[in-house]
Amino acid sequence: MIVKLLYVKFTIILVVACSLCSCGKPDYNVDTQNTRIESYLSSLGVEDYYYNLGAYRYTYHTGNGQTLLEEGDSVYIYYTGYIFSTRIGSMFTTNILQDARDNGFDTRYIERDRYGVRLGDGNLLRGLELGLPGSREGDSMYIFMASDLGYDDEAVGIVEPGSSLAFKVVVDEIVK
Numbered sequence: 223m224i225v226k227l228l229y230v231k232f233t234i235i236l237v238v239a240c241s242l243c244s245c246g247k248p249d250y251n252v253d254t255q256n257t258r259i260e261s262y263l264s265s266l267g268v269e270d271y272y273y274n275l276g277a278y279r280y281t282y283h284t285g286n287g288q289t290l291l292e293e294g295d296s297v298y299i300y301y302t303g304y305i306f307s308t309r310i311g312s313m314f315t316t317n318i319l320q321d322a323r324d325n326g327f328d329t330r331y332i333e334r335d336r337y338g339v340r341l342g343d344g345n346l347l348r349g350l351e352l353g354l355p356g357s358r359e360g361d362s363m364y365i366f367m368a369s370d371l372g373y374d375d376e377a378v379g380i381v382e383p384g385s386s387l388a389f390k391v392v393v394d395e396i397v398k
Contacts, residue, residue, distance in 0.1 A: 250375075250384040252276070255368035258308050259386065262366075277352035278366040285360015289396050292355060293342035296397040299354075300336055305381055306366060306388040314380050321390075336394050347372055350389060361393045 259278050263271055272279040291297055302316040313325040322332045339345045341354060349367025357363065365388070369375070372387040381387070 250369060252368040252370050255386040259306070259366040259368070262306075262309060272353070272356060274352045274355070276368055276371050277349045279353040279357070279363050280366075281357070281361050281363040283360075283362035285358050285362075285393065287359025287361070287393075287396065289358065289398065290355075291341060291357045291393065291396050294340065296338060296340050297354065297393060298336045298338045298395040298397075300392040300394060302390040304388045304390070306386045310364075310388050312380060314378075318390075318392075347387070349387065350391070353389075354391070354393075357391075357393050359393055359396050363391050363393075365389045365391055 256276065263278065263280060266280075268280050272281070289295075300318050302318050302321040303314050305311040305314060313321065313327070316322050316325075316327070317333045317335065317337055319329060319332060319334055322329050341351065344351070346354075347367070349371030350365055352371065353363075353365035353367070366386070367388075368386045369384045372385065373381055373383070375383040377383050
């Protein structure tokens with residue numbers, strides 16, 4: 223009887239602990255993820271960021287380009303993708319050699335060329351499609367997105383289903 227009572231108490235404590243810390247699993251609640259992104263930006267002292275339908279863009283270096291990126295334009299970027307929970311976490315992709323080295327990636331497998339895409343063709347994660355418009359050549363930024371604008375409920379490499387993401391992006395060129 224005492225063993226059974228201890229087992230029940232242990233089970234209750236374990237369930238409560240897992241629900242509080244999520245046992246390392248991402249929180250699928252998009253509102254919670256967005257609140258965490260906003261809290262993170264606030265903790266950095268960032269008050270001026272671009273928001274578009276769930277994508278948050280914080281430009282930390284403004285380039286000198288005159289052309290604003292719009293849907294239908296071609297854009298060439300350098301990027302690094304991170305898992306985000308309450309802060310920028312593990313890197314999972316990049317085409318920036320130094321970021322790969324800094325994070326212990328095997329640089330033999332890193333695509334080092336800038337990535338080119340036509341904005342609006344659906345060849346980017348939805349969060350990037352929503353976060354990039356209005357940027358200029360030379361801009362360096364972070365784009366944050368909840369899981370619904372990233373990989374949603376798919377696992378991709380080390381990115382677990384339901385993970386919110388952050389991308390460091392440098393806009394190298396815009397072609398109208």
